[in-house]
Amino acid sequence: MKMLTVFTPTYNRAFCLETCYRSLTRQTSKAFIWLIIDDGSTDNTRELVTSWQKESQIEIKYFWQENMGMHGAHNTAYELIETELNVCIDSDDYMPEQAVEKIITMWNKYGNERYSGIVGLDSNTDGKIIGSKMPENIKYSTLFDLYYKYGVTGDKKLVYRTELTREYPYPLFEGEKYVGLAYKYYMIDQKYKMLLMNEVLCCVEYLADGSSLNMFNQYRSNPKGFAFYRKELMKLSFASRSFKFRQAIHYVSSNLMMRNWRLLSESPNKGLTTLALPLGFLVFLYITAKTKPA
Numbered sequence: 001m002k003m004l005t006v007f008t009p010t011y012n013r014a015f016c017l018e019t020c021y022r023s024l025t026r027q028t029s030k031a032f033i034w035l036i037i038d039d040g041s042t043d044n045t046r047e048l049v050t051s052w053q054k055e056s057q058i059e060i061k062y063f064w065q066e067n068m069g070m071h072g073a074h075n076t077a078y079e080l081i082e083t084e085l086n087v088c089i090d091s092d093d094y095m096p097e098q099a100v101e102k103i104i105t106m107w108n109k110y111g112n113e114r115y116s117g118i119v120g121l122d123s124n125t126d127g128k129i130i131g132s133k134m135p136e137n138i139k140y141s142t143l144f145d146l147y148y149k150y151g152v153t154g155d156k157k158l159v160y161r162t163e164l165t166r167e168y169p170y171p172l173f174e175g176e177k178y179v180g181l182a183y184k185y186y187m188i189d190q191k192y193k194m195l196l197m198n199e200v201l202c203c204v205e206y207l208a209d210g211s212s213l214n215m216f217n218q219y220r221s222n223p224k225g226f227a228f229y230r231k232e233l234m235k236l237s238f239a240s241r242s243f244k245f246r247q248a249i250h251y252v253s254s255n256l257m258m259r260n261w262r263l264l265s266e267s268p269n270k271g272l273t274t275l276a277l278p279l280g281f282l283v284f285l286y287i288t289a290k291t292k293p294a
Contacts, residue, residue, distance in 0.1 A: 002059070003104055005083040005162070006095070007035040009073030013091035014043045016205075023094035023203075025057040029101035033059045037077050040067030069177030071170035071225075074184075078165045085117065087159040092205050099201045103159055106197055115140060116192035117160040120201035130154040130204060134196045141196060142189040143182075144236070148243060157201040164188050171228060178222035180229040186236060220291040223257035230254060235268045248272040252280020253287065 006024065010017060024034055038045050041064075049062045065076055074088070085107060089095055099120075106118060119141075122130045131154010134146060146152040168187040170179045219226055230251035234244045252273060255263035267273040 001083070002031050002033055003084050003107070004032040004100060004159075005035050005077075005081045005086045006032050006089050006100070007037060007077040007081065007086055008089055008091055009037045009039055009070055009077065010041060010045060010091040011039040011067065011073075012041045012043045012045070014041070014045045014048050016092045017045065017048065020089060020091060020094045021052055023097075026097045027058075027095065027100045028098050029104055030058060031104055032100050033061060033083060035061045035077060035080060036063070037073040037080075038062065038064040039069070039073045040065065067177070068172060069179075071179040071181060072172055072177075074181065075169050075172075078162070078169070081162045081165075084162060085159055086162050086165060087157065087201070089202055090204075094203050096200055096203065099199075102197065102199050103201065106195065107159075110139075110195055114192070115161075115195050116164050116188045117158060118195045118197050119143065119146065120157040120159065120197045120199055122155045122157050122202050122204045123200045125203050125205050127200075127203075129200065131156075133198050136198070139196060140193045142193050142238075143185050144189045144238065146196075148240070155204065158185065158194075159201070160188070164192065171225075173222070173224040173228075176222040176225050178218045179225040183229050183232055186233065190237070216287060216291050219254070219287055220257060220293070223254040227251055227254035227258070227260070227263075231266075231268060234272070241272075244269060245272050245276060248276035249279045249283055252276050253283040256281065256284040257287070 008020060036049055046062070046064065049060065053060045053062070063076065063080060077086070085103065087103065103118060119134065121133065124130060132152050134152055135150050138150070141150065143158070165184065168184045170183065230247040233239065233247040234251065248267070248269065251267065252263060264270055264273055
């Protein structure tokens with residue numbers, strides 16, 4: 001049985017999906033499955049994928065669903081994946097030729113049940129690493145500690161054990177399409193560390209319609225999802241008080257977005273949330289000034 005599933009959530013991205021596909025056909029190891037979660041596309045994504053399946057260069061599985069947003073597509077992927085490991089490669093990204101081989105080689109050498117997976121690097125399409133490399137003097141860490149203890153910056157590529165990614169499913173809120181994906185990762189951090197690999201596993205291109213470049217609009221359009229995310233991060237036992245205070249500020253702002261006046265009674269940290277009220281109100285004013293109602 002193959003060890004790795006590369007899964008790609010996609011929504012009306014037929015125009016760029018081929019770059020991802022071609023990169024997978026060039027992998028030095030074909031010991032993976034490409035799972036495409038079509039999150040309600042109305043373009044020719046299905047026909048395109050069907051043509052690639054007929055080429056038989058790599059194993060491709062395709063699943064169409066009604067549009068649920070990125071986190072809903074991730075939920076579906078984790079339910080369908082049967083391999084030991086999985087990694088998400090977005091529809092506008094692609095993998096260097098040896099990425100799959102490097103993942104499998106490292107996991108075969110060092111992977112075991114003590115680790116949740118592997119953290120690798122992302123680069124821009126020109127090869128420049130996004131943010132910073134990981135410390136050379138440590139071999140494993142939680143994702144949280146990488147950013148908040150060791151000062152690592154920039155997006156990183158995460159390879160997880162599939163049995164763990166089935167835990168902590170993302171909640172779906174009616175009328176909303178976004179919940180922060182890091183919710184699951186930080187929940188897993190509570191029990192496991194990840195192996196560190198200072199190798200580029202994904203080349204990233206941020207498109208104008210991508211969620212990374214539309215965060216303010218996402219913030220305003222998905223207040224329940226953002227409030228949930230901030231609320232859960234305030235509960236993290238290993239997080240600092242300053243980190244939790246920042247989450248409380250955004251928790252306040254998101255609750256004001258949805259006119260939830262029970263925000264204090266529903267908060268897991270009422271003291272910090274009370275202190276965060278003035279700043280949360282200012283963030284609320286700033287976001288509403290910068291965006292239009294959904």
